[in-house]
Amino acid sequence: MEEGEDTLFGLLARIGRPVPDHRPWPRHVTDRAGWLTLIENLGVADWSLLGLWGEPAAVHAALRAEAAGEVAVISLPCPEGRFPSLSAVRPAAIRLERAACDLFGLTAEGISDDRPWLDHGHWGVRHPLADAPEQGATAVPYPFLKAEGHGLHQIPVGPVHAGIIEPGHFRFTANGETVVRLEERLGYVHKGLEGLMRGKTPTDAARIVARLSGDSTVAHSIAFAQAVEAALGVDIPPRAVWLRALMAELERVANHLGDIGAVCNDAAFSFLLAELGQLRELVLRAADSCFGHRLMMDRVVPGGVALDIAETGPKRLFDLTAELRRRFAPLVAVYDGKASLQDRTLSTGIVTTGLAARFGAGGFVGRASGRGLDARKAPGYAPYIELEFEVPVLTEGDVNARLWIRIREVEQSLSLIDQILRRMPGVPRGPDGITPPPLASMPAGRGGEGMALVESFRGEILTWVRVDADGTIGRCHPRDPSWFQWPLLEAAIEGNIVADFPLCNKSFNCSYSGHDL
Amino acid sequence: MFKHILRSLTGGPVTEASPGPSETALAELAGRVDRASKARLGRSLSIRQVDAGSCNGCELEIHALNNPVYDVERFGIRFVASPRHADVLLVTGPVTRNMADALRRTWEATPDPKWVVACGACAIDGGVFAGSYACVGAVEAVLPVDLRIPGCPPRPAELLAGLLALLERNATAP
Numbered sequence: 142m143e144e145g146e147d148t149l150f151g152l153l154a155r156i157g158r159p160v161p162d163h164r165p166w167p168r169h170v171t172d173r174a175g176w177l178t179l180i181e182n183l184g185v186a187d188w189s190l191l192g193l194w195g196e197p198a199a200v201h202a203a204l205r206a207e208a209a210g211e212v213a214v215i216s217l218p219c220p221e222g223r224f225p226s227l228s229a230v231r232p233a234a235i236r237l238e239r240a241a242c243d244l245f246g247l248t249a250e251g252i253s254d255d256r257p258w259l260d261h262g263h264w265g266v267r268h269p270l271a272d273a274p275e276q277g278a279t280a281v282p283y284p285f286l287k288a289e290g291h292g293l294h295q296i297p298v299g300p301v302h303a304g305i306i307e308p309g310h311f312r313f314t315a316n317g318e319t320v321v322r323l324e325e326r327l328g329y330v331h332k333g334l335e336g337l338m339r340g341k342t343p344t345d346a347a348r349i350v351a352r353l354s355g356d357s358t359v360a361h362s363i364a365f366a367q368a369v370e371a372a373l374g375v376d377i378p379p380r381a382v383w384l385r386a387l388m389a390e391l392e393r394v395a396n397h398l399g400d401i402g403a404v405c406n407d408a409a410f411s412f413l414l415a416e417l418g419q420l421r422e423l424v425l426r427a428a429d430s431c432f433g434h435r436l437m438m439d440r441v442v443p444g445g446v447a448l449d450i451a452e453t454g455p456k457r458l459f460d461l462t463a464e465l466r467r468r469f470a471p472l473v474a475v476y477d478g479k480a481s482l483q484d485r486t487l488s489t490g491i492v493t494t495g496l497a498a499r500f501g502a503g504g505f506v507g508r509a510s511g512r513g514l515d516a517r518k519a520p521g522y523a524p525y526i527e528l529e530f531e532v533p534v535l536t537e538g539d540v541n542a543r544l545w546i547r548i549r550e551v552e553q554s555l556s557l558i559d560q561i562l563r564r565m566p567g568v569p570r571g572p573d574g575i576t577p578p579p580l581a582s583m584p585a586g587r588g589g590e591g592m593a594l595v596e597s598f599r600g601e602i603l604t605w606v607r608v609d610a611d612g613t614i615g616r617c618h619p620r621d622p623s624w625f626q627w628p629l630l631e632a633a634i635e636g637n638i639v640a641d642f643p644l645c646n647k648s649f650n651c652s653y654s655g656h657d658l
Numbered sequence: 659m660f661k662h663i664l665r666s667l668t669g670g671p672v673t674e675a676s677p678g679p680s681e682t683a684l685a686e687l688a689g690r691v692d693r694a695s696k697a698r699l700g701r702s703l704s705i706r707q708v709d710a711g712s713c714n715g716c717e718l719e720i721h722a723l724n725n726p727v728y729d730v731e732r733f734g735i736r737f738v739a740s741p742r743h744a745d746v747l748l749v750t751g752p753v754t755r756n757m758a759d760a761l762r763r764t765w766e767a768t769p770d771p772k773w774v775v776a777c778g779a780c781a782i783d784g785g786v787f788a789g790s791y792a793c794v795g796a797v798e799a800v801l802p803v804d805l806r807i808p809g810c811p812p813r814p815a816e817l818l819a820g821l822l823a824l825l826e827r828n829a830t831a832p
């Protein structure tokens with residue numbers, strides 16, 4: 142086969158050697174020459190970047206060939222602390238490479254932007270996750286990109302914003318009302334999560350990753366659990382698989398309902414926020430009564446789930462989906478029928494299909510811009526392979542399209558909840574009548590590497606984990622979908638008026654905490 | 659749409675009865691509130707929420723306070739956009755080192771008298787993030803804290819009980 146026509150697996154086999162005990166997809170270790178060949182191939186192939194993360198002396202990139210359905214990790218040892226940057230061929234790599242530099246001291250050679258990203262100079266230490274972190278650090282001014290021209294002015298916003306939202310800094314350059322450039326500066330809520338997970342048992346580390354992004358706690362917990370289970374070759378009880386999906390769909394519905402209302406509120410239509418806020422509350426209360434926590438935090442654990450659904454749960458959830466269907470449809474009709482509202486959302490904050498594809502954006506941001514990927518379908522995982530649902534796709538890429546994707550996803554998730562309730566395997570009763578929670582025990586004294594792709598309400602989460610031989614976490618990298626959506630917000634707002642920024646921002650609703658780690 | 663409004667008008671409020679103020683929260687507060695400020699504040703409280711590194715879970719529940727089911731405004735509790743308008747800073751998160759400055763400056767921008775409420779496990783003692791190179795830990799390590807509302811995240815009813823304690827203490831002052 143000629144160069145440039147390789148399949149992803151074909152290329153990796155040519156440039157690297159496979160690592161044993163990496164599941165469910167292969168990982169290959171290459172050398173500098175192989176890495177450069179990879180970059181060359183990325184220039185012509187349409188493989189998407191799923192993630193990029195560092196280790197003290199290595200860098201890893203996860204890639205996917207969408208058409209062939211191939212997913213793989215490629216690793217480059219970098220004992221000198223340098224590696225050739227992927228950013229020229231995959232711009233989504235830029236911030237990930239800047240983060241790898243901040244945390245591990247790995248230099249991406251040839252990166253177009255070498256400013257620090259997560260490190261603001263306040264940690265008292267540089268490269269905290271490197272083998273030998275440098276003590277002491279001072280904050281240096283952060284040079285924002287320049288936009289020069291007649292009549293341009295800058296508007297700095299944040300990190301503390303005007304509402305009840307997460308902190309981050311936005312630097313607008315505007316010409317009158319029109320935004321010429323937006324530059325994001327993130328990292329304010331960097332908590333050192335990856336460092337905290339090191340050396341913990343999977344069960345303890347799960348409590349940390351469950352707090353990476355509170356609105357996606359279920360999805361991140363599932364991704365971490367699946368990665369650990371893959372690494373250790375653990376089969377979990379079938380009922381746990383279904384209970385996880387049930388929680389994941391409840392989480393998706395709750396977030397979409399709240400956000401659809403909030404987007405409309407940012408267009409000064411508070412009626413829908415009030416109505417949809419009530420529906421969201423119904424979901425959280427149902428989650429509370431079924432699983433004992435409104436956000437279902439710490440319910441998904443490596444090996445299965447921490448507790449079974451309350452006995453009254455299934456009935457309550459059937460009632461919930463019926464009530465939501467009854468009350469949601471008329472509210473959608475209100476949105477659809479309000480010209481003054483759509484005046485704000487139509488053709489506002491457009492992300493072109495080309496840009497969404499270039500950044501590999503997933504979730505409703507990607508799907509509103511023609512990118513119909515959904516980890517529940519491809520690569521797919523249990524129990525979704527057995528369930529019927531559609532993945533809505535639009536191409537307009539504006540606030541309105543992102544809203545409609547979320548409306549359709551609410552409908553699909555309600556159907557999924559019903560299907561799951563109907564088809565979930567029954568409670569296995571022990572001989573003494575006691576019902577054990579659907580939870581497999583974790584093997585001790587065994588290591589391995591695993592990864593998982595799981596669809597959160599925002600999009601696809603990639604979690605990669607290495608469990609050391611002593612059974613503790615050696616390295617875990619949870620990559621929130623926000624990494625590939627934040628950069629698109631900068632593009633979406635260009636040419637819009639400053640006053641439409643809250644609307645655009647809410648229609649993305651990227652996670653700060655999930656991104657900042 | 660008009661059908662909806664009609665139904666909302668005739669259907670009665672969806673808002674729930676308020677929970678009682680929490681005793682422990684009240685007790686914690688008692689020693690700290692100064693007389694003059696009590697008189698000045700009366701029965702309304704303006705809150706500026708500051709996310710100092712939260713996972714966003716606490717914010718979700720604080721948001722819920724504003725939905726029609728909890729409707730916190732009926733108690734005279736309002737969330738305001740600027741610390742300059744605030745009586746209370748409601749702080750969440752394990753105070754990341756990257757946010758510590760902004761938190762301090764927000765506090766400085768808040769006029770006296772002011773109260774700081776540490777909301778959630780992270781704000782109280784760092785939660786699961788305690789000990790990280792990137793976190794200061796408890797809000798108390800950065801600002802004087804007047805009230806703690808435990809939980810991960812606290813439920814809206816628990817938030818409400820905590821805030822009501824703050825309010826009741828003010829209202830009953832001479």
Ligand code: SF4
Nearest residue numbers: 713715778779780810
């Ligand atoms: S207390 Fe819990 S919910 Fe609140 S910020 Fe911390 S981890 Fe998140």
